[in-house]
Amino acid sequence: xxxxxxxxxxxxxxxxxxxxxxxxxxxxxxxxxxxxxxxxxxxxxxxxxxxxxxxxxxxxxxxxxxxxxxxxxxxxxxxxxxxxxxxxxxxxxxxxxxxxxxxxxxxxxxxxxxxxxxxxxxxxxxxxxxxxxxxxxxxxxxxxxxxxxxxxxxxxxxxxxxxxxxxxxxxxxxxxxxxxxxxxxxxxxxxxxxxxxxxxxxxxxxxxxxxxxxxxxxxxxxxxxxxxxxxxxxxxxxxxxxxxxxxxxxxxxxxxxxxxxxxxxxxxxxxxxxxxxxxxxxxxxxxxxxxxxxxxxxxxxxxxxxxxxxxxxxxxxxxxxxxxxxxxxxxxxxxxxxxxxxxxxxxxxxxxxxxxxxxxxxxxxxxxxxxxxxxxxxxxxxxxxxxxxxxxxxxxxxxxxxxxxxxxxxxxxxxxxxxxxxxxxxxxxxxxxxxxxxxxxxxxxxxxxxxxxxxxxxxxxxxxxxxxxxxxxxxxxxxxxxxxxxxxxxxxxxxxxxxxxxxxxxxxxxxxxxxxxxxxxxxxxxxxxxxxxxxxxxxxxxxxxxxxxxxxxxxxxxxxxxxxxxxxxxxxxxxxxxxxxxxxxxxxxxxxxxxxxxxxxxxxxxxxxxxxxxxxxxxxxxxxxxxxxxxxxxxxxxxxxx
Numbered sequence: 341x342x343x344x345x346x347x348x349x350x351x352x353x354x355x356x357x358x359x360x361x362x363x364x365x366x367x368x369x370x371x372x373x374x375x376x377x378x379x380x381x382x383x384x385x386x387x388x389x390x391x392x393x394x395x396x397x398x399x400x401x402x403x404x405x406x407x408x409x410x411x412x413x414x415x416x417x418x419x420x421x422x423x424x425x426x427x428x429x430x431x432x433x434x435x436x437x438x439x440x441x442x443x444x445x446x447x448x449x450x451x452x453x454x455x456x457x458x459x460x461x462x463x464x465x466x467x468x469x470x471x472x473x474x475x476x477x478x479x480x481x482x483x484x485x486x487x488x489x490x491x492x493x494x495x496x497x498x499x500x501x502x503x504x505x506x507x508x509x510x511x512x513x514x515x516x517x518x519x520x521x522x523x524x525x526x527x528x529x530x531x532x533x534x535x536x537x538x539x540x541x542x543x544x545x546x547x548x549x550x551x552x553x554x555x556x557x558x559x560x561x562x563x564x565x566x567x568x569x570x571x572x573x574x575x576x577x578x579x580x581x582x583x584x585x586x587x588x589x590x591x592x593x594x595x596x597x598x599x600x601x602x603x604x605x606x607x608x609x610x611x612x613x614x615x616x617x618x619x620x621x622x623x624x625x626x627x628x629x630x631x632x633x634x635x636x637x638x639x640x641x642x643x644x645x646x647x648x649x650x651x652x653x654x655x656x657x658x659x660x661x662x663x664x665x666x667x668x669x670x671x672x673x674x675x676x677x678x679x680x681x682x683x684x685x686x687x688x689x690x691x692x693x694x695x696x697x698x699x700x701x702x703x704x705x706x707x708x709x710x711x712x713x714x715x716x717x718x719x720x721x722x723x724x725x726x727x728x729x730x731x732x733x734x735x736x737x738x739x740x741x742x743x744x745x746x747x748x749x750x751x752x753x754x755x756x757x758x759x760x761x762x763x764x765x766x767x768x769x770x771x772x773x774x775x776x777x778x779x780x781x782x783x784x785x786x787x788x789x790x791x792x793x794x795x796x797x798x799x800x801x802x803x804x805x806x807x808x809x810x811x812x813x814x815x816x817x818x819x820x821x822x823x824x825x826x827x828x829x830x831x832x833x834x835x836x837x838x839x840x841x842x843x844x845x846x847x848x849x850x851x852x853x854x855x856x857x858x859x860x861x862x863x864x865x866x867x868x869x870x871x872x873x874x875x876x877x878x879x880x881x882x883x884x885x886x887x888x889x890x891x892x893x894x895x896x897x898x899x900x901x902x903x904x905x906x907x908x909x910x911x912x913x914x915x916x917x918x919x920x921x922x923x924x925x926x927x928x929x930x931x932x933x934x935x936x937x938x939x940x941x942x943x944x945x946x947x948x949x950x951x952x953x954x955x956x957x958x959x960x961x962x963x964x965x966x967x968x969x970x971x972x973x974x975x976x977x978x979x980x981x982x
Contacts, residue, residue: 615697
């Protein structure tokens with residue numbers, strides 16, 4: 341929610357327009373299909389707020405840029421690979437933002453907020469997207485980039501002027517917001533608090549399985565027949581039409597790819613990055629003590645555990661601009677690899693640090709990036725093309741089944757035998773050309789279809805379509821005991837080991853609760869003392885689920901037991917450490933800034949909500965559903981009420 345609020349007032353129309361300037365020149369979401377239906381009633385207007393309007397072009401452009409950001413955060417190469425529900429949610433949030441932007445713009449107009457031409461000129465000249473190599477505004481670059489996205493100069497200036505007016509109205513309302521210190525302290529204590537545990541583990545691999553006799557194995561076989569069945573196999577023919585399959589048939593001129601390559605220069609020309617471990621101590625003497633301990637051979641885990649009065653942080657693959665302190669950034673990027681640095685005083689305190697990895701700057705030339713760029717553009721175009729090809733594929737299936745599919749549709753066809761898990765008889769994953777979600781839908785359809793039934797085209801997840809024909813079915817069969825005897829014995833042993841570990845762990849858990857913890861009750865069992873646990877930070881040997889259980893406890897001495905995949909764990913919370921905020925000024929500052937921004941966003945949201953009561957937005961549901969359909973690749977828009 342905080343991220344959403346921040347987008348409302350920090351990321352403006354202008355921000356989205358500039359961030360998406362070049363990409364939108366090449367990748368669309370079916371705008372043409374929507375605009376082709378424009379009539380005399382301005383069918384391209386999705387929402388009207390007084391005199392302000394949100395058009396399909398505004399909406400789809402903003403959605404495309406939002407989906408690019410969501411895809412990057414999710415580690416997905418292309419927005420079309422995002423789940424339909426994710427794309428729809430992003431589109432609905434964008435619509436809310438655009439409506440609020442329109443409401444605030446309307447309010448600024450009514451209050452007489454004007455933007456002088458000088459301020460408008462200064463804003464345009466200061467935008468990085470329009471600066472040449474010398475760092476100054478470049479008129480030719482400005483005209484070129486506007487031409488690439490099909491936007492007029494007048495329209496861009498209109499958006500920038502509206503954005504400046506909105507900022508002039510909203511920023512004074514928000515600027516006074518400041519998080520109370522008691523809230524900052526509570527948030528810091530929650531985030532920075534650490535917990536130490538005593539831990540005993542019962543791994544399944546070290547448990548001794550008792551000897552089994554024939555009667556026990558037969559009884560286990562009879563009680564667990566599902567473990568010893570050969571699965572049902574089906575031979576099927578499959579045709580898949582998806583953004584990925586269509587993208588393979590799209591031809592992209594090199595000129596377009598080169599323009600996109602230039603637009604995404606920051607992606608293909610990466611500066612030097614470094615990984616660094618940093619300790620910020622409250623005093624020079626304390627920093628020197630930490631440095632001495634580090635030089636003596638202590639590893640990073642030990643330094644973190646012992647430096648409870650200091651702030652410890654590990655930054656991986658960070659750019660120089662990504663380090664909050666300019667002084668510290670200069671030191672880090674001037675240091676040599678693996679050599680301990682400090683103590684040194686910077687604006688955040690006394691620091692000791694070690695650079696653990698240096699990744700030199702690197703450039704990816706066009707020839708190397710070409711395939712990735714081609715896939716990026718082709719998938720964007722495929723999202724639009726797939727709608728045109730669905731009907732042709734349906735007609736082809738109706739006319740000749742799955743054996744007469746035209747080659748020019750971009751559909752992929754396969755045939756083979758698989759089980760309900762999508763595995764072949766050889767134990768390999770069946771090579772179905774589809775994303776995981778679409779693949780799962782295809783497998784489910786194969787195992788619900790009747791043998792010999794006529795194939796029909798079905799819409800699946802992520803804008804994919806498919807048809808299946810089941811040719812033969814081999815039913816599941818229970819293997820005879822003699823044939824499965826090795827599997828039965830192995831499964832019985834696994835079950836016996838887990839039972840033995842469970843009994844031992846339960847006994848220790850009950851004893852630990854009665855006698856003050858695992859150290860007091862462990863007897864001859866090995867007690868481990870892992871590094872202190874912190875929220876959101878993994879510790880070797882401690883399952884995340886166990887760490888979450890420990891953070892539910894409110895006092896030391898409480899014991900937890902976890903049934904894990906690899907064994908059982910019994911742990912007692914031995915201490916709760918509350919760091920002093922004075923020793924971690926950087927982290928406190930980040931929390932204070934984040935909470936203050938959240939409060940400012942809430943104030944802005946409340947103001948926008950109040951404006952909505954004055955001027956009721958009017959939504960063109962037909963235009964909205966059409967636009968959402970082009971985004972999600974589905975026929976329905978879901979719940980789109982503002």
